[in-house]
Amino acid sequence: MGRQPCCDKVGLKKGPWTAEEDKKLISFILTNGQCCWRAVPKLAGLLRCGKSCRLRWTNYLRPDLKRGLLSESEEKMVIDLHSQLGNRWSKIAAHLPGRTDNEIKNHWNTHIKKKLKKMGIDPLTHKPIPPGSSSSSSDHERTEEAAGGPTPDAAAAEKNTSTTDTTTTTTDTAAIAETVAGPFCTDEVPMIQPHEMVVPCAADAPAPSSSSSSSSSGSSARAEEIQLPCMEWQESMYLWGLDDLSMNGWESFCCEDGDGKLAFDPFTQYQRDQESWKFELF
DNA sequence: AACAATGCCAACCGCTGGTAC
DNA sequence: TGTACCAGCGGTTGGCATTGT
Structure with missing residues (x-):
């Protein structure tokens, strides 16, 4: 059809x-x-x-999003989950509160993949790359990669990895994750610490079930988790700008001390133009 | 300073699975 | 059972930012 x-x-x-x-x-x-x-x-x-x-x-x-680079522990978790789940980014993201599948996917493709290759580990199979095979990668190789796609072997390996062969790869990957997160510290901005997470309900809630019984279960369930802010928040919101809001989470504008500035976290790579949001109370 | 190469990420595209009828 | 619709997923791309020459 x-x-x-x-x-x-x-x-x-x-x-x-x-x-x-x-x-x-x-x-x-x-x-x-x-x-x-x-x-x-x-x-x-x-x-x-x-x-x-x-x-x-x-x-x-979404107000419960964390911004900034993935922490080491998050990166380890991504590697481990990827070894079990393969490229099921949404499933992986479900284990990382405040992270989106898109963000994890991007981080995997731009950082983790590179690290693993550099270490001689196939990011697809999570196993050592046989000597002689190319391991370099760049953004501009993606065309060839995309055009060629994974080799049938690699694809099969990934399928195995993501479905049946979880026990061995999990063990392998735990070690890999440990190693990867250790010597390569690319994070050049302060990490978000667990206590800095803006919407606790997202972290406290059990990982969203992947099986949805109705069309509304996924996103709507998430919507229910979100604590919608009080009306006073809107003033703060316009005072500080919606980009700040989306970056730091709504709760940071509703904190008990009533001062959104304290909640503002300067570490992020916030680079967007904020001019257009300076209205109303300004 | 100018240009090229590379890195990065937000957003798009097309497909799939679930559901209602 | 088949069809239509919808939300969600994963792969891919466009374009800006950064780095190198």
Whole structure:
């Protein structure tokens, strides 16, 4: 059967989100919660497809997101989980509160993969690379990699890794993870410590079940975890800008001392233009 | 200083699985 | 049982930032 496009693409905006669009999306979800994504852009007054809205929310605007590089322990966990689950980024992300599948995927492709290759470990199989095979990688190799794709052997190996051969690879990978996180410390910004996590409910909650019994279980369950802030928060929000908000989490603007500045964490690689958010109370 | 190469990440694309009818 | 619709997933890409020459 032919699938209809997720939305009418004519006249829809693509590319980077503007601050104004972010604001619309956040305020809509604040008011209405996460419902049918297909309807969100229309109801929120956005010229985006629902899919784009969902992605923007889950990968960037969600208040329980941690920002910054993955810590060593998180990296170890990713390696270990990857050895068991393969490229199931959403499953891996489910074990790392505040991290998105996209973020983990990117981190894997840009950092971890490289580290493993440098150590002579095949990031696909988590086993030592036989001498003689190439282990270099760069962003520009991705084309060849993508074009060629994994070798049948590698693909099979990954499949094995992710399905049946979990016991051996887990053991291997535990050691690998230990080694990798040790000598290679690429993190050049302070780590987020567990106590700095902005939305405790995400960390405290059990890992989301991968099996959804209804279409709403995944994201909606997550929505239920999110403690929507009090109304006073909105003043802080506009005072500090929504980018700060999305970066640090809503709770940092609702902290007991009532001073969002204390909650602001300067370590992040926050580089986005904040000009457009300086309105209202400024 | 100018240009090229490389790194990085947000966002997009297309597919899959689940569900309602 | 088959079809249509939806949310979610994983792979890929575009473009900006950074680094090297």
